[in-house]
Amino acid sequence: xxxxxxxxxxxxxxxxxxxxxxxxxxxxxxxxxxxxxxxxxxxxxxxxxxxxxxxxxxxxxxxxxxxxxxxxxxxxxxxxxxxxxxxxxxxxxxxxxxxxxxxxxxx
Amino acid sequence: xxxxxxxxxxxxxxxxxxxxxxxxxxxxxxxxxxxxxxxxxxxxxxxxxxxxxxxxxxxxxxxxxxxxxxxxxxxxxxxxxxxxxxxxxxxxxxxxxxxxxxxxxxxxxxxxxxxxxxxxxx
Numbered sequence: 001x002x003x004x005x006x007x008x009x010x011x012x013x014x015x016x017x018x019x020x021x022x023x024x025x026x027x028x029x030x031x032x033x034x035x036x037x038x039x040x041x042x043x044x045x046x047x048x049x050x051x052x053x054x055x056x057x058x059x060x061x062x063x064x065x066x067x068x069x070x071x072x073x074x075x076x077x078x079x080x081x082x083x084x085x086x087x088x089x090x091x092x093x094x095x096x097x098x099x100x101x102x103x104x105x106x107x
Numbered sequence: 108x109x110x111x112x113x114x115x116x117x118x119x120x121x122x123x124x125x126x127x128x129x130x131x132x133x134x135x136x137x138x139x140x141x142x143x144x145x146x147x148x149x150x151x152x153x154x155x156x157x158x159x160x161x162x163x164x165x166x167x168x169x170x171x172x173x174x175x176x177x178x179x180x181x182x183x184x185x186x187x188x189x190x191x192x193x194x195x196x197x198x199x200x201x202x203x204x205x206x207x208x209x210x211x212x213x214x215x216x217x218x219x220x221x222x223x224x225x226x227x228x229x
Contacts, residue, residue, distance in 0.1 A: 001169060032214075034214065034215030034216070036152075036215075036216075038152075043202055043204075043219040043220065043221060043222055044144075044152065044202070044204075044216075044219055045219070046207070046215055046216060046217045049207065049214040049215045049217075050211065050214055053211075053214075055207075055217060056217075085151075087151065087152055089152075089154075089215060089216075091206075091213075091214065091215055093213070095140075095157050095166040096166065096168065096169070097142075097154040097157075097168070098154060098168075099151060099152045099153065099154060100151075101151050102151045102152075
């Protein structure tokens with residue numbers, strides 16, 4: 001089973017600043033990597049899939065990069081609505097998937 | 108509108124059985140995988156397993172194999188997650204989600220249900 005490790009656990013950022021979140025896989029996952037945002041009391045929302053493709057309706061300030069074992073989610077200029085928990089997730093056609101433990105982005 | 112609507116909150120006693128549901132609408136239910144995800148109180152997301160309603164092909168995370176059963180009834184566009192004997196440690200919020208698909212193939216989970224809270228307590 002692939003283990004996904006996110007860092008940092010908590011990221012303190014001011015509105016308007018850039019946020020960089022990391023996700024590392026224990027073995028190569030190619031670009032089979034998604035990022036999700038979860039706000040309190042809400043279901044997760046898909047932000048990025050295939051490591052760098054923005055999901056429908058996601059603002060351009062969200063971008064993803066990486067391949068193999070190292071991935072990054074960047075929020076170029078944090079808005080108040082972006083303070084949330086972010087999860088990376090590996091998926092493949094063997095259908096044995098895993099999530100990272102999450103990064104909380106706080107003010 | 109594409110959506111997944113889950114059944115309501117449940118309160119059960121240890122040892123009881125339970126089946127929760129996830130109904131899809133606004134898309135061809137049999138063409139997309141449905142995933143189940145657990146979120147224990149104050150914790151992160153855990154992948155439980157996945158089913159393809161078109162042919163009921165089902166896979167489980169090793170952590171949940173033998174602990175739950177995933178099924179689907181394509182005639183009513185509904186997927187299910189069930190337990191034969193609940194434990195207090197099954198107390199959690201359970202989400203169903205659709206595996207997305209585009210010209211590049213299947214990817215992550217693009218549509219999520221609202222979640223079903225399961226509380227197991229004596």
